[in-house]
Amino acid sequence: MSSLKRITALSDEISKNSKTVTDYLSEKGLEAASFDVDGLAEFPINPSDEEAFKARLALIAATRELHDLSLGPKEGLRYLAWDSANQLSLQAVYEFKLAEAVPLSGSISYQDLSEKVNVPMLNLRRVIRHAMTNHIFHEPEKGFVAHTRTSRLLLEDLPLSSWVGFMTNDLWLPIANVVKAMKKWPGSGESNETSVNLAYGTDTNWFDWLQEDKDLAKRYGLAMQAHGGGEGFAISHTVNGYPWGELGEATVVDMGGSQGYVSFAIAEQFPKLNFIVQDTAGMRVSSTIAKVPEHLTDRVQLTTHDFFTPQTVDAQVYFFRWIFHGFSEKYCIKILQALTPALKTGAKIVINDGTLPEPGTAGYVEEKSMRTMDLFMQITVNAREREVDDWAELFKQADERYKFLKAWKPEKSRMWFIEAEWTG
Ligand SMILES: C[S@@+](CC[C@H](N)C(=O)[O-])C[C@H]1O[C@@H](n2cnc3c(N)ncnc32)[C@H](O)[C@@H]1O
Incomplete structure (x- = not known):
């Protein structure tokens, strides 16, 4: 397409999609997001309202491209470089x-x-x-x-302002040290050979290091809450995106399940499932332990287990949400190998995690979000987001008896499901 036609096509797209969004809102008597101090901080568009939801994403992509095109490559690059301001x-x-x-x-x-x-x-x-x-x-x-x-x-919004503080204060120096770390420890998958180690002059890995500073640990926890509240990361996608009901009466081990809030949400909707929520001993101290809601106490248990040590619980499903993207291949393989002593033929491994789209196949918003997340996993822990083929390879390398089944992304979710079966 000629450069002139591209500009016209983008502005047509912008006008069409703005109309879809504003028509949808005005029909419902709603307002759009606004910078006015009393305006809306978010667009009140329900993801189930497909047309308006998709129109807004298309609007973000087209306005961004038109903005960049209007600058032109030369001015655009000049701006891009000094936008660290x-x-x-x-x-x-x-x-x-x-x-x-x-x-x-x-x-x-x-x-x-x-x-x-x-x-x-x-x-x-x-x-x-x-x-x-x-x-x-x-x-x-x-x-x-x-x-x-x-x-x-x-x-x-305390979680959101903590996110801002965490990104601009705590991670700024590490970001400036990533390339240096790549040169010092080429290809490292060790979580204590990162830009954080260079920036703060420590040999300790990220999670242990941040726990040493109570304010930082708190800010990190709140920032992660803000991230979890971002578009596409809601727990409802985890609850509705996997056919939990087809498991019938089954036990699910929620590994690294924190204080159990994801298991609670799934258990609410699927009464035949039981959950064992495993996490480190540090997550089970009185100051961090969450209460299991009264009506779920007979089906959800919070327990202690280090997922690098042999699994002992016999279950139909071993579930990992937001775990593997925090570790390099070497450690993910160790986690999968530590599971095998407990696995019975047909047991399922269900992973709910980020997955990198094939370049150019996802919309702009999702692609940018996942590519950014991938970089942040490198910055803090030398880990990574994976493509679908990488997931299949991971299971293969851990043990040939794992059979990779499939990977899919529930609509509107930014997180994927990855499923494998134990054939041993
Ligand atoms: C990113 S959080 C994910 C929590 C939860 N699955 C979710 O989806 O929100 C990672 C969790 O893994 C836990 N974890 C880290 N290392 C662990 C280990 N060696 N064994 C068990 N859990 C671990 C952490 O305590 C934390 O709760």
Whole structure:
């Protein structure tokens, strides 16, 4: 397609998809998301409303491409490289607690704000004015700062503001050390040979290291909550995306199942299933242990088991959600091998995890999200997201008696199901 035609096609697509979205919202008497301080922080489009849901994703992809095309490759690359300044202004907003210091209604002068947060006026004003180019705060009249819906989220949504702090504060130095780590430890799958180790001068792996700092551990936990609340990661996809009902009366071992919240959700909907939720001893101390809801106590048990040690529980299904993407091949193979002592012929291994789409096959939003997640797994733990073929290979390498069955992505989910069977 000629470059002129591409621009016209994109703008037509944008106009068509905006109309689909706005028609859908106005028919329901709803508003769109907005930067207005009292506006909506999210589009109220139910994923089951296929047309509007898909139109919005197409709108994001087309506006992004048209934006980049309008810049052109040369200017685009210049911008791309120095857009790390976005991280800088966002970090300053987080670190100086500016969302708390700006009043929710009305505005505050830069001078008063500067005194309130104890940051010199000129430095403060420039980071805020840069943040404003990303819709964080606005300047209703010259010299005054007021909230937008985006900055208000930093004030009111603790998991999301923790995500911001975690990414801009805690992971910024590691990000700057990834290439250095790749040169120092080429191809390493060890979780203590990462950019985090270089950035913070530690030999300890990421999870142990972050537990040493209570504030960081808390911020990480909240940030992961914000990530789990992101589009496509809801537990409902785990509950509805696998034919749990076809298992009949069965026991599922939820390995690395944390405090059991995923098992609770599946158990609620499938009354014939029993769950053994295994996690490390550290997750079973009184300060972290969740209560099993009263009506599920006879079907869900929280237990302790290290998945690198031989499995002893006899079950029909061994379930892993968000486990394998946190480990390199060597360790994933160890986890699968440690299962084999307990496996009976026909036992299923069910994995619910990220999977990289074949390049160009997923929409822009999903592709970008999964590619970014893949990089973050490298940054923190030298792990990776996998393609479908990689999953099949993983089972093969662990033990020839594993038979890889299939991998699929429930519609609208960003997480996949990967299923294998024990034939031994
Ligand atoms: C990313 S979380 C996933 C939790 C849960 N499956 C979910 O979907 O939200 C990883 C979990 O694996 C657990 N874990 C890490 N190492 C483990 C090990 N060696 N044995 C058992 N569980 C482990 C962690 O404590 C944590 O609960």
